[in-house]
Amino acid sequence: MDRCVTLTRNDNSSIVSIDLDLCMPLGLRVHRGERDAAIRMLMSRSAGTFVKSSQICVFDVDSRQAAEDLLDDIRERLFQIACKPVSQRQVEDILGITSRERIRWGKDGRLPVSGTSRIRKGVTQISLWTYPCDAIEHLAANLGEIRRWREEDAATTSIGLAANFG
Template sequence: MHRGERDAAIRMLMSRSAGTFVKSSKSCVFDPVSRQAAEDLVDAIRERLFRIARKPVSQRQVEDILGITSRERIRWGKDGRLPRSGASRIRKGATEISLWTYPCDAIERLAASPAEIRQWREKDEATTSIGFSSIFV
């Protein structure tokens, strides 16, 4: 979900390590006597990747990952089907915008289960068509 940030973090940590960063193969080479430096790099990468993996997912990412519209995301968030993890605040001059964020583990679970999203859509369609038919009766 955060692959761009993941890749940048790995490149940065490798380039700052005691090893030789080989950009073409995206690897880091250490001298045999630098075993501890290599292990330190592995620990640093593991810790950074764990932090990145736990980050909340933005609205746009949720829509892209799940293949849903912004209307669906908003509706499902309001009725509790799509859990929210909090809000991210963006400030531009004197204006502050608050955007919902979503827990990555819940989004991963939904992405692995597209049938659940299909069921939500079917439920919404049935509810909407009932609402329209009662208007015209």
């Protein structure tokens, strides 16, 4: 995140800028609405001039401390957002897996679960698993692991079928 948010100084001003194309972690891509809202809110509430179109905030030469404070606040908030858990649907989309695979692998411990999220549908409360962002990002970068899990499951299923019909 440190490379995504920078502070540039010259003789006349200090500029806090956001460049999310550099190395954006999965959590910031998945939670982009919250990420963008946090950046807008922090920049617009700062002592600088917020340029929305380019996601920069310009401070006059006397407001260098305010620029540094904004830099720290944005980095801290982006870190918090990047570490938020990922939903079931997001995991399925990111990894290209089915809900059955997600459930099976979550139950047997291959796919780490970070906790649950509770939502209400009328009077019914539903609990949904959430997943740690860093683990999902690691799996997305190593899809061979998913292929291996599928191969293991296919081998186990075929052994079970052979035993039932043998």
